[in-house]
Amino acid sequence: xxxxxxxxxxxxxxxxxxxxxxxxxxxxxxxxxxxxxxxxxxxxxxxxxxxxxxxxxxxxxxxxxxxxxxxxxxxxxxxxxxxxxxxxxxxxxxxxxxxxxxxxxxxxxxxxxxxxxxxxxxxxxxxxxxxxxxxxxxxxxxxxxxxxxxxxxxxxxxxxxxxxxxxxxxxxxxxxxxxxxxxxxxxxxxxxxxxxxxxxxxxxxxxxxxxxxxxxxxxxxxxxxxxxxxxxxxxxxxxxxxxxxxxxxxxxxxxxxxxxxxxxxxxxxxxxxxxxxxxxxxxxxxxxxxxxxxxxxxxxxxxxxxxxxxxxxxxxxxxxxxxxxxxxxxxxxxxxxxxxxxxxxxxxxxxxxxxxxxxxxxxxxxxxxxxxxxxxxxxxxxxxxxxxxxxxxxxxxxxxxxxxxxxxxxxxxxxxxxxxxxxxxxxxxxxxxxxxxxxxxxxxxxxxxxxxxxxxxxxxxxxxxxxxxxxxxxxxxxxxxxxxxxxxxxxxxxxxxx
Amino acid sequence: xxxxxxxxxxxxxxxxxxxxxxxxxxxxxxxxxxxxxxxxxxxxxxxxxxxxxxxxxxxxxxxxxxxxxxxxxxxxxxxxxxxxxxxxxxxxxxxxxxxxxxxxxxxxxxxxxxxxxxxxxxxxxxxxxxxxxxxxxxxxxxxxxxxxxxxxxxxxxxxxxxxxxxxxxxxxxxxxxxxxxxxxxxxxxxxxxxxxxxxxxxxxxxxxxxxxxxxxxxxxxxxxxxxxxxxxxxxxxxxxxxxxxxxxxxxxxxxxxxxxxxxxxxxxxxxxxxxxxxxxxxxxxxxxxxxxxxxxxxxxxxxxxxxxxxxxxxxxxxxxxxxxxxxxxxxxxxxxxxxxxxxxxxxxxxxxxxxxxxxxxxxxxxxxxxxxxxxxxxxxxxxxxxxxxxxxxxxxxxxxxxxxxxxxxxxxxxxxxxxxxxxxxxxxxxxxxxxxxxxxxxxxxxxxxxxxxxxxxxxxxxxxxxxxxxxxxxxxxxxxxxxxxxxxxxxxxxxxxx
Numbered sequence: 001x002x003x004x005x006x007x008x009x010x011x012x013x014x015x016x017x018x019x020x021x022x023x024x025x026x027x028x029x030x031x032x033x034x035x036x037x038x039x040x041x042x043x044x045x046x047x048x049x050x051x052x053x054x055x056x057x058x059x060x061x062x063x064x065x066x067x068x069x070x071x072x073x074x075x076x077x078x079x080x081x082x083x084x085x086x087x088x089x090x091x092x093x094x095x096x097x098x099x100x101x102x103x104x105x106x107x108x109x110x111x112x113x114x115x116x117x118x119x120x121x122x123x124x125x126x127x128x129x130x131x132x133x134x135x136x137x138x139x140x141x142x143x144x145x146x147x148x149x150x151x152x153x154x155x156x157x158x159x160x161x162x163x164x165x166x167x168x169x170x171x172x173x174x175x176x177x178x179x180x181x182x183x184x185x186x187x188x189x190x191x192x193x194x195x196x197x198x199x200x201x202x203x204x205x206x207x208x209x210x211x212x213x214x215x216x217x218x219x220x221x222x223x224x225x226x227x228x229x230x231x232x233x234x235x236x237x238x239x240x241x242x243x244x245x246x247x248x249x250x251x252x253x254x255x256x257x258x259x260x261x262x263x264x265x266x267x268x269x270x271x272x273x274x275x276x277x278x279x280x281x282x283x284x285x286x287x288x289x290x291x292x293x294x295x296x297x298x299x300x301x302x303x304x305x306x307x308x309x310x311x312x313x314x315x316x317x318x319x320x321x322x323x324x325x326x327x328x329x330x331x332x333x334x335x336x337x338x339x340x341x342x343x344x345x346x347x348x349x350x351x352x353x354x355x356x357x358x359x360x361x362x363x364x365x366x367x368x369x370x371x372x373x374x375x376x377x378x379x380x381x382x383x384x385x386x387x388x389x390x391x392x393x394x395x396x397x398x399x400x401x402x403x404x405x406x407x408x409x410x411x412x413x414x415x416x417x418x419x420x421x422x423x424x425x426x427x428x429x430x431x432x433x434x435x436x437x438x439x440x441x442x443x444x445x446x447x448x449x450x451x452x453x454x455x456x457x458x459x460x461x462x463x464x465x466x467x468x469x470x471x472x473x474x475x476x477x478x479x480x481x482x483x484x485x486x487x488x489x490x491x492x493x494x495x496x497x498x
Numbered sequence: 499x500x501x502x503x504x505x506x507x508x509x510x511x512x513x514x515x516x517x518x519x520x521x522x523x524x525x526x527x528x529x530x531x532x533x534x535x536x537x538x539x540x541x542x543x544x545x546x547x548x549x550x551x552x553x554x555x556x557x558x559x560x561x562x563x564x565x566x567x568x569x570x571x572x573x574x575x576x577x578x579x580x581x582x583x584x585x586x587x588x589x590x591x592x593x594x595x596x597x598x599x600x601x602x603x604x605x606x607x608x609x610x611x612x613x614x615x616x617x618x619x620x621x622x623x624x625x626x627x628x629x630x631x632x633x634x635x636x637x638x639x640x641x642x643x644x645x646x647x648x649x650x651x652x653x654x655x656x657x658x659x660x661x662x663x664x665x666x667x668x669x670x671x672x673x674x675x676x677x678x679x680x681x682x683x684x685x686x687x688x689x690x691x692x693x694x695x696x697x698x699x700x701x702x703x704x705x706x707x708x709x710x711x712x713x714x715x716x717x718x719x720x721x722x723x724x725x726x727x728x729x730x731x732x733x734x735x736x737x738x739x740x741x742x743x744x745x746x747x748x749x750x751x752x753x754x755x756x757x758x759x760x761x762x763x764x765x766x767x768x769x770x771x772x773x774x775x776x777x778x779x780x781x782x783x784x785x786x787x788x789x790x791x792x793x794x795x796x797x798x799x800x801x802x803x804x805x806x807x808x809x810x811x812x813x814x815x816x817x818x819x820x821x822x823x824x825x826x827x828x829x830x831x832x833x834x835x836x837x838x839x840x841x842x843x844x845x846x847x848x849x850x851x852x853x854x855x856x857x858x859x860x861x862x863x864x865x866x867x868x869x870x871x872x873x874x875x876x877x878x879x880x881x882x883x884x885x886x887x888x889x890x891x892x893x894x895x896x897x898x899x900x901x902x903x904x905x906x907x908x909x910x911x912x913x914x915x916x917x918x919x920x921x922x923x924x925x926x927x928x929x930x931x932x933x934x935x936x937x938x939x940x941x942x943x944x945x946x947x948x949x950x951x952x953x954x955x956x957x958x959x960x961x962x963x964x965x966x967x968x969x970x971x972x973x974x975x976x977x978x979x980x981x982x983x984x985x986x987x988x989x990x991x992x993x994x995x996x
Contacts, residue, residue, distance in 0.1 A: 022809075025778050027543045027922050029809050039537075045525045047634050093675020226811070226871060226919035273921040279775055280523050283895075311527050312522075313724070373724060396783075397925040400895045421724035423771040427895040 001132070005061075005205050005260050005321060015054075016211045019280025020234055020294045026278055027182035028226040030235050032058050033242030034261055040300045040308040042348065047196045047298030047316040048358050048370075049265050050340070052287055054140075055117045055462075057081035057264040057318060058207070060096045063120070064322030064333060070096050071458035072118075079365035079381060079408060080496035081287050082462035084117055084140055086150065086470040089460030089491060091119015092129060097334050099322050100203060101130030104208060106329045112136065112287045113187045116209035119461070121469055127159050131205075135187045141180075141209060144173075144206055151202025151484050160476025167482075171216050176229045184208045189247050196251045203325070206244070210237055213268065214276040228250035228274050246299065248304035258328065258348075260321055269396050283426040284395040284404065288382055289360035289367035289496060290426055291375075293394075298493040306348055314347045315358050315370065324348070344410075346362040362495070364457070368415075369448055373457055375426070376415035376444045381408045383498040384449075392498075394425045400427050417441065465494040503703050503758050503819060512648060513552075514709045514767025516793045517778025524776055525723040531740030532759055536797045538806040540846065545796030545814040546762050546856050546868075548838070549784050552638075553581035553615045554586055554859075555762040555816065555832035556705070560596045560616070560627075562820030562839035566859055568594050569956035570616075577879060578994035579785050580960035582615055582635055584648065584968040587820075587989060588959030589617015590627060592747055595832050597820050598701055598732075599628030605828045607698045609687045610634065611982075612705035617959075625657050632656055633685045633707025636969070638679075639707060647968045655801035664979075669714050676714035681707045683738040687745050694749045701823070704742070705882050708735055711766065711773040714822060718823050722805070728770050743799065754881075756826065756846075760820055764791040769949040781874045781924040782902065785996060786880055787790055787858035788924055791892075811857050812845045813868060820844070821980055836952060855945045861994070862955070873924070874913035874942045879906045881996040886921050890996075896906050898925050915939065963992040967987040 022029035024045070049059030056067035063070045071093050074082035086089065092098070100110035111133040112126045120138030121126075127134060139153045144166035152164035171178040174239045188206050195202040210216055210233040217232035220241070225231025241261060248254040267277035267467050269285035269292070279285050279292035286293055298316060300306060318343030326333050327343040340359075346352040360368040368377045380394045386404045395404045402409075403426060405415060417430040417437055430437045468489035478481035518826075520527035521536045522543070527847060548558030554565035559570045569591050572580035582589065590596070598608035609631040610624045618636030626630060637651045642664035661667050669676040671803035686704050693700040694747040708714055708731040715730040719737070723729025739759060746752040765768075765775035766792070767783035777783050777790035782789055796814060817839030824831050825841040838857075844850040866875045880886075880893045883904045893902050901914060901924060915928040915935055930933045966987035975981035 008511075019523060019779055023521075023523075025517060025521075027779065028919055029541075029543060045527060101779075135765075214726065228917070228920035230920065266929065273917070273926050278779055278922075281517055281778055397896055397898045399897045419726070419771070421526055422726035422728065424776075425895065428771050 004219055005106050005207075005262070006352075006381055014238070015265050015268045015277060015283065015286050016234065016263045016297065017277040017279040017292070018297050019278035019284075023296045024297060025280055026110060026478045028108055028231065029226065030231055031224055031238040032243070034297075034299060036042070036407060037241065037245060037259070037261060037301045037357045040143045040303065041299055041301035041306050041491060042310040042312050043316060044312050044316050046313055047294050047296050048201065048294045049263070049264060049318050050290055051347065051361060052208050052293035054264055058117050060340070061264070061318040061321060063096045064098070064099070064339045065337070066319070066340050066359065068364060068455070069338060069340070069458050071461040073363045073430075073460055074306055074494065074496055075460045076463050076493050076496060078311060079083075079367065079379060080363040081473070081498055082271040082363060082494065082496045084139065084462070085379070087122065087465040087467055088462060088494065089121075089394055089464040089469050091124030091464050093459065093461065094123070098129045100132075100327060100381065102291070102334075103203050103329055104130055104132075105216070106331050108149050108329065110132075110203045111194055112205040114147075114193070115140065115185050115209045116207070116224070120471055122475060123175045124415045125156075125159065129222055133191065136207065137165065141171060141214070142213060146290070147484055154471050154474045154477075156474070159369075161474040161480065163480070171212050171214060174326070175222065176214070176216050176232065177219055178210075178411070180216065181208055181210045181236045181240055182218045185243050192244070192247055193217050193251065196253055206235060208240070211277060213271045213276050224378035230273070230275055230277060240457070243340060243362055255302075258300065258302040258305075261299045263296045264318070266295065270392060272396065281283070283398060283400070283448070284382060287394045288375075289362050290395070290404075290422070291424065295361055300348055301350070308349075310351065312347055312353070312407050314344065314353050315356055316344060316356060317341060320344045330455065336474055353437055355399055357399070357451070364460070366448070366451070369444060369445055369451075372421070373419050373421040374440050375401075375418045375420055376441065376443065378412045378415050378448070379410055380405045380406060380416065382406060387498055394498075403427070405431065415444070463494060464491050466491040502707075503760070511764050513766045513775060514732065514735070514761045514795065515775040515777040515790070516780060516795050518765065519775035519795045522588060522846060523778055523866065526729065528723055528725065528729055529736040531736045531743070532795075532797060535739065535757070535759060535767060535799045535979060538801065539799035539804050540808040540810050542796035542798070542810050542812060542814050544811055545760065545794050546792045547816050548796050548858060550577045550763050550791035552762055553580050554617050557590055558763070558838070559816040560598070561596070562752040562817045562837045563594070563835070564838050564857065564859060566816070566862060566953070567836060567838070567956050569959040571861045571958055572792060572960040572992065572994055573858070573862050574956045574961050574991050574994060575875060577865065578859060578861040579935060579993065579996055580994045582637065584618065584651070584958070585963040585965055586617070586960060586992065587619075587708055587962040587964050587967050589619055589622030591620070591959065596627045597823060598703075599831075600824055600829055601827055602628055602630075603778055604829050605699055606701050606827065607631075607693055608688045608701045608703075610705060611682050611689070613638065613707045614705070618969055619971060621653075631689065633694065634682070634705065635663065637887055638710060639669060639712070639810070646755065652972045652975075653950070654971050654972070654974075659972040659978065659980070660974070661978070662980065666943065669712060671712050672871060673720065674712070674714050674730065675717055675720055677716050678714065679706055679708045679731075679734045679738055679967060680716045683741055686742055688740070691744055691749065694751055699827075701951045703761050706735060709775060711769045713773050717724050726769070732775070741856050751796070756798065756823075757804075758799070759795065759797045761794045764793065764817070768890060768892055770894065779922050781898070782895060783881060785892045787860050787875075788893075788902075789918065789922065792858060798846055800846070805849075808849065810845055810849070810851070812842065812851050813840060813854060814845075815856060818842045828935055836954070855949070857949060862948070862958070864949070867942055867949075868918070869945055871917050871919045872938050873916045873918055874914045874939065875901075876910045876913050876946070878910055879912065880904060885973055886995055892996075901925070901927065911941070913939065926949040962989050964989040
């Protein structure tokens with residue numbers, strides 16, 4: 001069984017949201033290929049990321065473990081979103097076992113295309129953690145920088161850089177033009193063809209970032225969407241997914257390949273409307289633990305094995321892809337640590353549904369939990385008043401009294417309870433004295449108690465920053481004459497404002 | 499060509515919204531039959547009602563004309579939503595030509611099942627305006643009343659009442675149980691079978707009201723939805739649509755029958771979450787001229803003539819069904835008056851798109867206009883501060899500064915402009931000094947100027963109220979011993995608060 005994860009990217013400023021798929025109700029309906037993928041496979045309306053932010057979400061995907069376990073969080077302040085900008089010192093610890101490392105033992109060839117985001121220093125690179133190939137960047141495609149105070153982000157081909165964004169790899173911030181998605185598509189098709197030719201099993205993690213601000217698309221797609229530049233990027237992404245599926249068919253390996261499409265966090269409403277997507281009917285967006293921050297578009301496709309036209313109400317998580325992939329590859333997940341992802345193969349292959357909770361973390365705090373149709377918020381916070389006053393708003397146009405709080409509000413003694421079936425927008429907390437609240441909360445409290453009892457937090461990786469660790473002199477820079485001189489090391493405690 | 503309009507109901511308190519269809523992204527995806535209808539036909543994501551309220555919307559559907567032309571509006575106060583409660587004196591004027599009157603000339607048998615809502619006094623009844631048969635009620639299924647201060651609403655079979663709600667036709671407000679949708683379904687199937695047997699062309703207007711508060715469903719559907727009682731009602735409605743389509747196939751007339759599914763206004767968010775639906779990503783709901791108030795679910799189905807799997811970006815209106823149906827029946831719309839509906843047959847049959855504006859009225863005021871992807875608000879108003887303080891909120895949880903205004907705010911000199919493609923939620927007004935605003939507004943201003951120049955307002959029908967005109971002694975009451983004594987006539991100017 002081959003595997004492709006097609007995943008679109010994130011950072012602070014943008015992200016493909018649940019509501020961006022035509023099949024999930026985006027009014028312009030500009031994702032015909034992914035919509036078709038859904039009609040040929042399983043659509044998961046209740047699928048979650050493990051975190052409302054990029055790096056932690058990706059670390060969870062590849063380890064099958066919550067960020068608080070695998071170290072992708074901060075303890076510098078309470079309940080803060082942290083990720084891996086250039087100045088971050090940490091990255092994925094060697095002690096974590098990543099999906100490609102485990103698949104390698106089963107004879108898989110593993111490639112990541114696009115944004116890695118699990119640490120940009122040498123020891124954290126994909127090829128040190130089980131991937132055989134890499135084409136892409138370690139960090140977000142922000143810039144251009146001056147290469148004095150801050151270097152431009154390198155693009156790697158395997159273990160060496162082949163250029164930098166805004167230098168060898170252009171993104172025209174004014175027009176939005178960039179060929180990156182096309183390059184990433186060609187990389188994907190080439191990799192798949194090579195594995196087919198050499199009859200190797202493969203795992204492809206196609207982690208493109210066109211829908212992350214600054215959003216971009218190649219010339220044939222620019223100006224073609226009814227939704228503006230963000231829509232152009234979505235259209236190219238959708239086109240590319242279609243090309244990948246078509247190639248799998250052409251090569252005669254579609255029936256041996258599981259393809260899963262999802263996203264690493266909710267649409268970044270702060271970048272809307274020109275650079276941000278849609279979370280459909282859900283509350284708020286990226287950075288928050290409301291549904292808009294973590295409910296993801298999700299489609300599983302595997303002709304021959306998965307019956308088409310299904311909708312699964314399974315509560316799913318990106319972390320499940322770790323466990324499910326191992327299971328389908330005949331491997332067991334490591335038994336020396338807690339794995340949060342569950343094996344979805346009974347859902348994919350037999351239409352079953354497994355009861356399980358979903359935990360919503362922001363940094364070091366469990367903010368909320370979902371059990372069945374109910375979601376209980378133990379803490380609420382959209383972002384700080386100070387940031388709101390500067391125009392940084394993760395819930396633009398939405399204001400639900402006592403819910404979208406601008407201070408960190410604790411509800412641990414009496415969680416805010418919502419029924420996500422009749423109230424997907426988290427607008428109507430269930431009355432505490434009601435029979436429903438009294439019946440449901442004990443079950444949730446019990447699940448939380450069990451979860452906290454078993455929680456052993458990992459060493460936080462996102463606490464320390466240092467300008468010296470930025471991408472000054474990545475491997476391969478000498479050959480290209482692109483090495484820069486790092487400043488002296490002066491580590492500091494990173495500041496995570498929200 | 500036969501025609502069915504399946505339409506779900508409204509009133510002040512509830513309504514099936516754009517976002518309630520699975521195919522439009524309702525997360526619980528509980529409309530498999532309508533979703534299938536869409537995959538076999540055309541889905542219209544950009545389809546509008548002619549008004550954000552029930553009676554005017556239905557009057558527009560059946561006359562092809564805006565409520566301000568056909569009289570279904572009030573001049574008692576500026577920009578007010580008015581409809582036809584029991585105390586209303588007015589109704590559809592004889593001077594208006596209704597779709598069934600015109601189809602009758604082409605040999606059609608016409609039936610309305612469900613809520614009529616174009617006036618409950620004798621002269622306004624469906625059988626006086628072209629329908630051959632009627633089963634249903636003239637007003638909303640509110641109650642129960644005491645039959646002293648206010649009579650219960652009668653249910654008619656053709657020209658005579660056969661009982662009253664909460665008396666012969668039960669709606670259990672506590673459990674939500676009622677057999678009305680089942681009865682309406684059986685009425686529909688019976689009518690269709692009879693027309694087939696007698697080889698008559700037919701027009702069926704299936705105007706059921708289960709999703710209007712108080713929402714109801716029959717026993718087999720109660721408690722079956724993930725979305726609560728509102729979802730139960732949607733599920734029964736969806737089931738019934740499936741049964742109607744199935745019967746058309748069984749009778750061998752599916753290929754001769756155009757079926758159009760839509761709704762008469764947006765979901766009533768004021769009734770959410772237990773009695774109200776979803777407007778997906780759109781702003782506000784019923785009663786407002788934001789997208790959530792007037793953007794409707796819309797599906798056209800006609801096996802053999804309409805190619806399945808289409809999405810049409812045509813800006814459509816319920817009023818178009820008037821003109822389109824006449825066109826397909828080989829009839830011309832009346833040429834002695836302005837008809838707002840356009841002929842959609844080139845869209846249905848040839849996949850064309852026709853450029854046309856959409857006007858958003860609230861009572862006697864043109865509040866907004868859409869042209870292409872742009873919408874300009876000339877006036878904004880969600881509802882009054884006074885009502886908001888009483889908890890009457892048509893935009894719960896949504897608050898967009900300068901847009902969701904609680905006073906009637908005039909923008910006629912500088913309309914608020916939105917791009918509905920990249921900003922379907924009407925959150926980000928386009929800057930007035932921008933080139934985009936300066937380029938777009940002249941075209942909109944020109945369309946509005948033309949529209950206003952040609953506007954001849956009809957005699958307002960919704961100005962006068964009188965307790966004496968309520969359903970005290972409807973035709974047929976004597977036979978049933980159900981006549982009540984009306985009070986003395988004391989007309990007053992109806993008060994429309996929002």
